[in-house]
Amino acid sequence: MKIRCSLCGTEQEISKIHKDYQRLARDPEAVYICRNCSHRVQFQAKEAQKPQKPM
Numbered sequence: 001m002k003i004r005c006s007l008c009g010t011e012q013e014i015s016k017i018h019k020d021y022q023r024l025a026r027d028p029e030a031v032y033i034c035r036n037c038s039h040r041v042q043f044q045a046k047e048a049q050k051p052q053k054p055m
């Protein structure tokens with residue numbers, strides 16, 4: 001099944017064993033975020049949660 005990342009628009013082919021396959025197969029409008037973007041989002045979320053370091 002071909003899916004497109006909602007963030008960067010990269011098309012990817014996923015197989016039935018992919019963890020999001022069932023969800024995406026049921027709902028074509030479901031948001032899919034590729035591995036690259038999910039890493040980036042997690043990194044940014046972590047950075048945002050970091051308290052400012054005192055100088």
Ligand SMILES: [Zn+2]
Nearest residue numbers: 005008034037
């Ligand atoms: Zn992406």
